[in-house]
Amino acid sequence: MRFTDRLPTPPAEALAHSEQLAQRIRAAITTNDGSIPFREFMRMALYEPGLGYYVAGLRKIGKEGDFITAPEISPLFSQCLANQCAQVLAELGGGDMLELGAGSGVMAADMLLRLETLGCLPAHYWILDLSPELRDRQRQTLQATAPHLLARVEWLDTLPAEPIRGVIIGNEVLDAMPVELFTLVNGARVIRQVEMQGAGFGLTAVAGGTYTSEYNPALPGWMRSMADTLETGVMILIDYGYEQKDYYHPDRSQGTLICHYQHRVHDNPLLWPGLQDITASVDFTAVAEAGVDAGLELAGYATQAAFLASSGLEELFLAALEANPANQYPLAQQVRTLSLPSEMGERFKVIALSKGFTPGLVGFRLADQRHRL
Template structure:
């Protein structure tokens, strides 16, 4: 997987992840015209979050990189999407939720992932699970329920205070075995799990227009609404994008930084990152010229992150090659990479399906169906440099060679 390649310049029920990305035509420090319906319907009275972001734009000289905009829109304390009390996770829109993740879709997901986590705990001689971005707490409950006394401590790292409160309520049966961490210790010994974590990390947007690369940011329009604004940049995608056509894409400095940070703290154990995305050759394919950035609200997908800010999720697909290389550069090794479908089948899904009632079987099957979660979602396994064991989830269908 390690090969000469040009890296980006350093930076000083709807299944989430499906849908088309945002589009537009770049310009040199000029506003990009918005033509979609969602923008036309933006409220005239700014919300507190809108006002906060507007002040940030003004404080940055009138232009704010999209990664900073996305950070505020999702995580501004008390105001951002993930800081609010809305349900977010659920199978149907009438629950008030915006999208469904695998643990909410079927408890079979966590039950099968527990088999992999249990093997990893035994192989590494550890007894703690770390989960980043635990959402509703559904996955934690499934893992704890299956693993039993094999897990002595379950540590959750989550930026959202409102989600932490829900997690505490849901995980109360496990008492003091479940703890929440505000910062990482010098050394983590255990198994790390991250389900749909990388996709929610802010991304930078790059727009090639008339052969010139720009970074796409956010400015204020005359009426006070948010508007796209591009400016020339030395940033580039990690791969050359063939052709001369206009091209919009994302780069994932924060996600790759997260992987490097994880590598710096993981002294003994393994990590399993599950998300939707592609290897680099697919991610930066010439035909994917509209990027992957989308929003989710009430189980509907839209492509305007500048509208209804704070009321919907903003997400981008994961560049798994970038994450894997960041891990390798920081001293970890890739233990496996495959689709969620292959991973769950390797962990015993087909045998599990035979024991389920019809309704539960139909829901669990969505976890591996190609047009649902089976193909788009991937699993990346990382281990410390001394790891010599083979994770069972990658016994067949391993795609590490495609990274």
């Protein structure tokens, strides 16, 4: 992806779809005396029933979509994650798994196949995903690559009714949660509002602002629901972000909001609602604090590179190379993308929160940076 101001114009059908959502947002603005918090705009743009980016059936992930995630880059990523899950399931004497937002289903398929090889398959593999289009893709992926394991997979509309023993997984889930946008004025937060400006939308003006950023107001409640869902085991979250001191560093004075449209990255979240992804980097200190406040234990924190190295990346790479020596170059490229600081290795972090599970996690044996939080 590249950061750019030059974006391809969406086709007429897509623009018509966006206009439907824009009309709904305008109605919300009118009802709310002329403006709505940015958090509400982001929620509608991403999740408004039938029209939001994540729920309206648009192609999002992969070459034909807007962005590519780590499981799409290489099965090695999911296999490393499966190694960590296998340790938890083995220590518990079996259990279940819940994946939050399973994307194209590639990670679920690759993890289940690796867990089968390790003799640590979960009794149930639940997927909580609100996108009908992605659910269909997930079924197709699993049917094509792991049909014999499909019977273990069940799709949910809400969190499981009963707490689970096992592992909760979320890859690039937190960054898609709506955030509150604020500007500091004389040391006080001023919550930014979205208003109608001409045919589009704009942010209400703030005089004297010195710094703009975001925070996730839903995080404490979301973490409490995760803690209630986990009876015993570990939750593992992978995303891009920073520790709090770096998140709100003066050099990052324009915040972290970015948008993805057809593999181009830009910084206008108010453009074409419903057609583009809107994300904010994750404040991992806030994640850790919300988890502890919800009754979970902070069980590990590391860069993606360190977590993958601890979880057997080198061994998995060598095994894949031995199985198909002709794949040496693409495999090496995949490892570089997942691990190099200039790629995903340092920008992405892995955080683990546990409940009633005390063994040290293998994914953090080489480098555990909990002290940085």
